[in-house]
Amino acid sequence: MTSTRRGESGFSLVEVMVALTVITTGIIGTISMVSANRAIMETSWAQARMGMIADGVMNELAVQFQRDGVLPVTAAYDFEGDPDALGLAILFTDNGY
Structure with missing residues (x-):
């Protein structure tokens, strides 16, 4: 804090500008970290689903x-149906999860 007149105290314009620059830099850094973290989480979730x-x-x-007693031909595997009624076909459809 500097004094411009006798008996008056406050922040100079330069001090306010420096403070705003520091705060803005911190906010931008936080926002970029959050968006990067979200992208990493989405990738991790997709890998877990796969x-x-x-x-x-x-x-x-x-x-x-x-x-x-034999393995089926996997190229003809039905990813939409549920051939064994095991309830796993839901994993193969894009249902928004």
Whole structure:
């Protein structure tokens, strides 16, 4: 704080500008960190979902192998239906999760 007149005290324009610059820089840094964190979380969530889908496919293939004794042709695998009625078909549809 500097005194411009006798008996008056306050912040100079330069001090206010420096304070606003520091605050603005901090706010911009915080916003950019939040958006970067969101992108990382979305990527992590997508990878976890793909892992659950792969696990479901492997479980259905294992059940089919135990039941039939042979593995089905995976190129013809039906990702929309539920061939074994195991309730895993929900993992293969895009239902907004």
